[in-house]
Amino acid sequence: xxxxxxxxxxxxxxxxxxxxxxxxxxxxxxxxxxxxxxxxxxxxxxxxxxxxxxxxxxxxxxxxxxxxxxxxxxxxxxxxxxxxxxxxxxxxxxxxxxxxxxxxxxxxxxxxx
Amino acid sequence: xxxxxxxxxxxxxxxxxxxxxxxxxxxxxxxxxxxxxxxxxxxxxxxxxxxxxxxxxxxxxxxxxxxxxxxxxxxxxxxxxxxxxxxxxxxxxxxxxxxxxxxxxxxxxxxxxx
Numbered sequence: 379x380x381x382x383x384x385x386x387x388x389x390x391x392x393x394x395x396x397x398x399x400x401x402x403x404x405x406x407x408x409x410x411x412x413x414x415x416x417x418x419x420x421x422x423x424x425x426x427x428x429x430x431x432x433x434x435x436x437x438x439x440x441x442x443x444x445x446x447x448x449x450x451x452x453x454x455x456x457x458x459x460x461x462x463x464x465x466x467x468x469x470x471x472x473x474x475x476x477x478x479x480x481x482x483x484x485x486x487x488x489x490x491x
Numbered sequence: 492x493x494x495x496x497x498x499x500x501x502x503x504x505x506x507x508x509x510x511x512x513x514x515x516x517x518x519x520x521x522x523x524x525x526x527x528x529x530x531x532x533x534x535x536x537x538x539x540x541x542x543x544x545x546x547x548x549x550x551x552x553x554x555x556x557x558x559x560x561x562x563x564x565x566x567x568x569x570x571x572x573x574x575x576x577x578x579x580x581x582x583x584x585x586x587x588x589x590x591x592x593x594x595x596x597x598x599x600x601x602x603x604x605x
Contacts, residue, residue: 382533410591421581421596422534429591466533472589479524479594481533 381405382469384482392490397454399485401467404448410470411443411450416484417463426452457489494518495597497582502602504576512567512600514582520595522588523565527551528579528599540565541588569602576604 391397414422428434428441440453464484471478495516504510522541526534536549540559554573569576580600585592
């Protein structure tokens, strides 16, 4: 079982729709959860972080965390073609004095005009 | 203008040659990281450093070496011992090495070894 799992996609949604991206993780000690957006050929860009159960909203983005189910998701409302990218889920586990960030392989999102 | 810079953007080398990738940050971050990204895979940690003159191996450190002589700089050397060096290399930094601290990435260096 991979430590951080994401559906590789591609996920295709029409412009204006809600895109829902999902991520599961295996380590119950996980403390911090991040979503990165990566355009083709570019480096990852942090778009959301979430640390406690529930929802966190930032503009068109909402991150949802359920630690009991070991599940974190990202919703993108009013999707735009410019949202087309690969979205990486990252989970940080604090082990002793060091942190350990684990990344999923990413979900490729295509928003069609 | 604060940020993380990596150079060069593209690098081509012959097998058997060592190559050093540069990473500099002016964010005053304590922690710095090197990741490798291969197609269809998640980022994998090569090395990380939480303070100057100290660094730890990540999951795939074999064939790589680093140094942290200055807070701002964390160069990565890909040695000839690295069996599959062709990849996209990403440097990141965070305010501290704690679990709650967000990591920010540089633009990356794409290394091709033939």
